[in-house]
Amino acid sequence: MFVQRSRNARALVGRSLHTTPTPHSPTTTPSSQSPYTSVLSRAGPLYEQEPAVASRLIASSRTKNLVPIKTNIRGTELLNTPRLNKGAAFTREERAIFGLEGMIPYEIHDLTKQVARAYHQLQKQPTVILKHAFLASMRDQNQVLFYRLMQDHLKELLGILYTPGAAEAVMGYSYLFRRPLGCFISFPNQDGMRAQLEAHVESLEKQADLTALAERADSSSLIDLIVVTDSEAVLGIGDQGVGGITISLSKAALYTLGAGIQPNRILPVVLDPGTDNHIQFSDPLYLGWKRGRVRGKLYDKFVDKFIQHCRELFPNALIHFEDFGLQNAQRLLDKYKDVIPCFNDDIEGTGAVALAALLSAVGVTKSKLSEQRIVVYGAGSAGMGIADQIRDGMMLLEGITKEEANKRFWCIDRNGLLVESMGNSLRHAQLSYARPDEECVGWDTENPDQKGYYLQDVIHNVKPTILIGTSTHARAFTEDIVKEMAKHVERPIIFPLSNPTALAECDPSDANTWTEGRALLATGSPFPPCEYNGKTYIPAQNNNALIYPGLGLGTILSRARTISPGMFMAGIQALANLAPALHDPNASLLPDLAEVREVSVHVAAAIVRQACKEGRTRDETVLKVVNGQLGEGLEEFIRGSMWDPVYRPLELID
Numbered sequence: 001m002f003v004q005r006s007r008n009a010r011a012l013v014g015r016s017l018h019t020t021p022t023p024h025s026p027t028t029t030p031s032s033q034s035p036y037t038s039v040l041s042r043a044g045p046l047y048e049q050e051p052a053v054a055s056r057l058i059a060s061s062r063t064k065n066l067v068p069i070k071t072n073i074r075g076t077e078l079l080n081t082p083r084l085n086k087g088a089a090f091t092r093e094e095r096a097i098f099g100l101e102g103m104i105p106y107e108i109h110d111l112t113k114q115v116a117r118a119y120h121q122l123q124k125q126p127t128v129i130l131k132h133a134f135l136a137s138m139r140d141q142n143q144v145l146f147y148r149l150m151q152d153h154l155k156e157l158l159g160i161l162y163t164p165g166a167a168e169a170v171m172g173y174s175y176l177f178r179r180p181l182g183c184f185i186s187f188p189n190q191d192g193m194r195a196q197l198e199a200h201v202e203s204l205e206k207q208a209d210l211t212a213l214a215e216r217a218d219s220s221s222l223i224d225l226i227v228v229t230d231s232e233a234v235l236g237i238g239d240q241g242v243g244g245i246t247i248s249l250s251k252a253a254l255y256t257l258g259a260g261i262q263p264n265r266i267l268p269v270v271l272d273p274g275t276d277n278h279i280q281f282s283d284p285l286y287l288g289w290k291r292g293r294v295r296g297k298l299y300d301k302f303v304d305k306f307i308q309h310c311r312e313l314f315p316n317a318l319i320h321f322e323d324f325g326l327q328n329a330q331r332l333l334d335k336y337k338d339v340i341p342c343f344n345d346d347i348e349g350t351g352a353v354a355l356a357a358l359l360s361a362v363g364v365t366k367s368k369l370s371e372q373r374i375v376v377y378g379a380g381s382a383g384m385g386i387a388d389q390i391r392d393g394m395m396l397l398e399g400i401t402k403e404e405a406n407k408r409f410w411c412i413d414r415n416g417l418l419v420e421s422m423g424n425s426l427r428h429a430q431l432s433y434a435r436p437d438e439e440c441v442g443w444d445t446e447n448p449d450q451k452g453y454y455l456q457d458v459i460h461n462v463k464p465t466i467l468i469g470t471s472t473h474a475r476a477f478t479e480d481i482v483k484e485m486a487k488h489v490e491r492p493i494i495f496p497l498s499n500p501t502a503l504a505e506c507d508p509s510d511a512n513t514w515t516e517g518r519a520l521l522a523t524g525s526p527f528p529p530c531e532y533n534g535k536t537y538i539p540a541q542n543n544n545a546l547i548y549p550g551l552g553l554g555t556i557l558s559r560a561r562t563i564s565p566g567m568f569m570a571g572i573q574a575l576a577n578l579a580p581a582l583h584d585p586n587a588s589l590l591p592d593l594a595e596v597r598e599v600s601v602h603v604a605a606a607i608v609r610q611a612c613k614e615g616r617t618r619d620e621t622v623l624k625v626v627n628g629q630l631g632e633g634l635e636e637f638i639r640g641s642m643w644d645p646v647y648r649p650l651e652l653i654d
């Protein structure tokens, strides 16, 4: 099945992002003939009603933004409730009903004017970190305005909210701290963990639509998604202790921006088992638990307790693991991936987006994935996740065996090329990629006396077609290395993926110049277009943020109990099918991250269809949509079900 899909992949690619209908058509009231009239009376935005998934809400897609939110919160409390606050946009009528006159200036300003003002204020902030702090504070004051501002200026502001801006904000967390956002689960307080999670539910309930709440039997469907980090390997900046909450918050915001998941249905969490970062640790302003990281059984029990409480309190929620350390990321994924709906974004999300970019690159070079010689520089979570996903791609799409696929990789870590004689020092995830030592006998090396083989030697002797950087080793892909690679291959595929920007293995503009404009390039953080000899080349932003929102949305909609390899592969192919390079060999290997919302529609749809095919979908209505029984296409259904940053009317109930 996959082999066939892959061969057809290029033929399937035709859906331009620009030819699809705009996702947010103005709201209109459906005719009274609508077959869905019966549910209209209780329609609300997706994910706000019980149960959490799309199934009950098919009719709401056209009316969702007109349906009032019912609340009993008034006055100052309303202005201090970010989910409901509209600031100067409260109507005259709402001001009277909710007791707001005298608390806001007289004039009413709509969202467009508010966004213009907020953008102006943001531009006045002199540094990236202050811009990030401004956005965080806006998110904490007026949720709709925050998301609307982000959405209207997505390309520019992603670099502030997410990588590279988030890196500075994570490091400076204890200095920037104003009011806590997100959920803090600390090792010394773990006896109260359940109560702490329940307190978050309570605060969400307070802000929720009271009609929807009244219809809900319990709180089990309040949360669709948990984004959790333990902060040990944040981006490429390592252990950041409690500051890692910022990466959970940024990733969570991207689910809303990129896939329309209702922001209040996402729980961003930091687990704080201590920190080994001595700079943070010895800072008097550090806000986390000031102890060295707990490890071993105590750590595992702590994480397991968290997972079990989440399973009990939010049984439908998908768990997104983010930026766990090398010793734990793969282990935790292996422990939970076949038991609960979860994924590790650094391992699987990164692998998925990298494979999509490579499918598009081999489309340009008109070669097969399984013919490539691939060097992975930095054999950690992301590097091994990418290798595994490419290997799965070779097996599923091109039908080669795992053993044959393993031979297409040369992985390099701190001690050089992974070879079999490294034995026990190899991590489990690295084992199958270790090369036989005898293969390197007779290699032409820079220094014949050195122990091990390093990047220059591997490039020189292996003559790779693909070079991927996930090492955090800034500027490791030097001019010599890139030129050496480019000697042996017409269109070298070079992906310096380390984040943030300063840690990228090379600047794509340099690689473009060193290869006379021949390289096919993708980076982790955003970079400007490259120029060579009057020709412009746009390096793709190969960041897991391009796929995880759609992956999450598709999984939540299906309510699959676990995410299967087939679901991943379906999402990957959907993303690859949207690559601009499929139409123009000199265009970007991936769609622009600013188009993530439309990308997510296709990724989520592919995942939902695959989940149905595999009999994993537990949502009856989604099944009916897929089977064409409800008169609405799946993509249309998904688009219509996304949360929009618009003000809905408020209705006071006592």
Ligand SMILES: NC(=O)C1=CN([C@@H]2O[C@H](COP(=O)(O)OP(=O)(O)OC[C@H]3O[C@@H](n4cnc5c(N)ncnc54)[C@H](O)[C@@H]3O)[C@@H](O)[C@H]2O)C=CC1
Residues within 6 Å of the ligand: 233, 234, 235, 236, 237, 325, 326, 345, 346, 350, 377, 378, 379, 380, 381, 382, 383, 412, 413, 414, 415, 469, 470, 471, 472, 473, 497, 498, 499, 500, 503, 523, 524, 525, 542, 543, 544, 545
């Ligand atoms: N573009 C994207 O979507 C993503 C990018 N990344 C980036 O990839 C980088 C690595 O992240 P993780 O894999 O999560 O970290 P990790 O700590 O699991 O892996 C890094 C690996 O690189 C190795 N390494 C360090 N210095 C090296 C050197 N000089 N030579 C060779 N190997 C070296 C380490 O030993 C480790 O095995 C980070 O900068 C991160 O931001 C991670 C996830 C997604």
Ligand SMILES: CC(=O)C(=O)O
Residues within 6 Å of the ligand: 163, 234, 235, 236, 323, 345, 346, 498, 499, 524, 543, 544, 545
């Ligand atoms: C993008 C991402 O997840 C990382 O750099 O860790």
Ligand SMILES: [Mg+2]
Residues within 6 Å of the ligand: 234, 235, 322, 323, 345, 346
């Ligand atoms: Mg990450």
